[in-house]
Amino acid sequence: GAVVSQHPSWVICKSGTSxxxxxxSLDFQATxxxxxxxxxxxxxxxxxxxxxxxxxxxxxxxxKDKFLINHASLTLSTLTVTSAHPEDSSFYICSATPWxxxxxxxxxxxxxxxSIL
Amino acid sequence: TQLLExxxxxxxxxxxxxxxxxxxxxxxFSSLQWYRQEPGEGPVLLVTVVTGGEVKKLKRLTFQxxxxxxxxxxxxxxxxxxxTGLYLCAGPRHGSSNTGKxxxxxxTTLQVKP
Numbered sequence: 001g002a003v004v005s006q007h008p009s010w011v012i013c014k015s016g017t018s019x020x021x022x023x024x025s026l027d028f029q030a031t032x033x034x035x036x037x038x039x040x041x042x043x044x045x046x047x048x049x050x051x052x053x054x055x056x057x058x059x060x061x062x063x064k065d066k067f068l069i070n071h072a073s074l075t076l077s078t079l080t081v082t083s084a085h086p087e088d089s090s091f092y093i094c095s096a097t098p099w100x101x102x103x104x105x106x107x108x109x110x111x112x113x114x115s116i117l
Numbered sequence: 118t119q120l121l122e123x124x125x126x127x128x129x130x131x132x133x134x135x136x137x138x139x140x141x142x143x144x145x146f147s148s149l150q151w152y153r154q155e156p157g158e159g160p161v162l163l164v165t166v167v168t169g170g171e172v173k174k175l176k177r178l179t180f181q182x183x184x185x186x187x188x189x190x191x192x193x194x195x196x197x198x199x200x201t202g203l204y205l206c207a208g209p210r211h212g213s214s215n216t217g218k219x220x221x222x223x224x225t226t227l228q229v230k231p
Contacts, residue, residue, distance in 0.1 A: 041224070044205070107162075
């Protein structure tokens, strides 16, 4: 149980392109979804928290106009990297929880490798 | 600033050896979680420790939560190549009560050679 699907798993595109990444909870309703960025052999850096039906909360230093988040339903959140540039190349991972709470585990998608040429 | 410091950051050992990974903080945590991540995949939860002094075992993996709930350790007995991966500890972020936000340690990259 608690499966999170992320799509696409790999994207290669030209500089200036906007890229949309989907995160779906397949067998539970996700009140909250999180978006992370990860550089090679490094830890996860939280970018934003996405709550269904409300605006996302962005971490300090993350441009909300650059990384657009939409959480339109309890099973789907999307991250759009607008006008992507090579410095946006990274591994993006989403996670979801069925309910909020400090001791609840997060269920992670398999990530999206974004490469901007 | 709330930090989780993991050590060592990199570990390369032979199959059959034992190892311990540490996760330390100057802050008290209500719980700590351990995840394992393989290349090109998302992290997978291994365990959550909640009670100070708690010890949990998962086959050859033993997790311990410090008495003061400021640190945790992961011990692997007789490591196998399948244990290779990035091990991450994580805990609830202070000041974000009930939001579920986590802070992560820097991670420990483990390579087990056959």
